[in-house]
Amino acid sequence: MKIQKVYTTTDVHVAGEAFRIIHNVPLIHYQSLEQLYEKFPQMYEVEKNLLLNEPRGFAGLNGCLVLPPISPEADAAVLFFNHEGTVPVHYGGIVAVITALLECGHLQTNETSEYKIETLTGVISVTAIVEQEEVVSVRLESDPCHVIQQDVQLAHSRLNTKFSLVQADQVYAVFEKRNLPVEIRVEDLSELKSWACTVFQALDSEAQVQAAILLDDSALDVGRIKSITFREDQFIVRSPGFGPTFACYTSLLAKGALRSEQGLVNESIFESRLAAKVAEQTENVYQFTVTSRGFITGLQTFVLDPTDPLAAGFLLK
CATH class of the missing domain: 3.10.310.10 (Diaminopimelate Epimerase; Chain A, domain 1)
Structure with a gap:
């Protein structure tokens, strides 16, 4: 050698x-x-x-x-x-x-x-x-986060859905899982990757989007969500993601689905978790604190x- x-x-x-x-x-x-x-x-x-x-x-x-x-x-x-x-x-x-x-x-x-x-x-x-x-x-x-646009229609013949554009550490497209017949779990990873491929094909016109998040808020009443984030290259973020957690939190607050005094736990497809809470709010701009460890x-x-x-x-x- x-x-x-x-x-x-x-x-x-x-x-x-x-x-x-x-x-x-x-x-x-x-x-x-x-x-x-x-x-x-x-x-x-x-x-x-x-x-x-x-x-x-x-x-x-x-x-x-x-x-x-x-x-x-x-x-x-x-x-x-x-x-x-x-x-x-x-x-x-x-x-x-x-x-x-x-x-x-x-x-x-x-x-x-x-x-x-x-x-x-x-x-x-x-x-x-x-x-x-x-x-x-x-x-x-976090740095200040805010919703750029809500209820944006995705232009694709095979995927009739809407999303929110959120500025956190980068620009995210946040999709809700409610109408998608797939769960955020490892067993459904193939279908999730297929969904992401379709989404990014349709997001070509949204040049500012840098990542897409699929959000399951079915357990929001107990302060928990589950999400999976795909980067532009369609690689999966291997955690709940700090930026994605802030983006989901911001989207839910802007829709009135969550109160600012409520904390939020985001779980990944691999069941790792991040806990966040609102640190400061100015009108529709939010900053969050998150606690984790390496x-x-x-x-x-x-x-x-x-x-x-x-x-x-x-x-x-």
């Missing part, structure tokens, strides 16, 4: 969604996260493919590049990316990063349990509770062998 490059990573899952935190990549000069964000697709294409794609990664893996902060108030900076490219902010990724930094000793604990993570969208405050050197709880607050699943070293025919990896959907 010939070794050309070596990378170390910490793998963390948050409610089932996997994150690969990369610690050592080739250094490049940048003056801001915005500048690094623009350079990333070209400068780190090899690293992205090697560490996210199969056979070393998989289709649902997210990348987190942790850096020294530029802002003097921040404890660390992070750039998020996935198979499609860079992502401005990923709330689940923030939970993963603060968990790895504290549990691996890269960031010292403090008495307040308050930490600040710099992202492309700004500095995000998190509360991380550490007990016996383990992060047992991470709480953070679990370190691996400390790994990867090498790039220049003779490896699959150095760039591949993806199976």
Whole structure:
């Protein structure tokens, strides 16, 4: 084996969604996260493919590049990316990063349990509770969320349904499951993927939609929902999703199906859960707090062998 490059990573899952935190990549000069964000697709294409794609990664893996902060108030900076490219902010990724930094000793604990993570969208405050050197709880607050448009008719001959356009961390199309003869469960995954394929075919005209959510609110009377989220590439989000949870919450509040003082638990197809509540409301704009935790699943070293025919990896959907 010939070794050309070596990378170390910490793998963390948050409610089932996997994150690969990369610690050592080739250094490049940048003056801001915005500048690094623009350079990333070209400068780190090899690293992205090697560490996210199969056979070393998989289709649902997210990348987190942790850096020294530029802002003097921040404890660390992070750039998020996935198979499609860079992502401005990923709330689940923030939970993963603060968990790895504290549990691996890269960031010292403090008495307040308050930490600040710099992202492309700004500095995000998190509360991380550490007990016996383990992060047992991470709480953070979302950016403002709002409904862009309600009761939008989906233009497709084989799917007569409506959806809500919601701005959370990105723009989501939120569909209710009431008239769909399928359940959000692993046994019906084939039918769910077929539904998603049809939806994205019809959403071509809605260029701003970045993900589609199927929402089951049949247990809303006890403060619980179940959802599945498909990204633009039709990969499934491997958790209830922080952004999707905020989007569902926003849609339900805007329709009057839920009161702002009610908390909400969102369950994924894999039965992992996220609990959220309203932190602030200004007219029809909402901010939420969510509490979760991350679990370190691996400390790994990867090498790039220049003779490896699959150095760039591949993806199976």
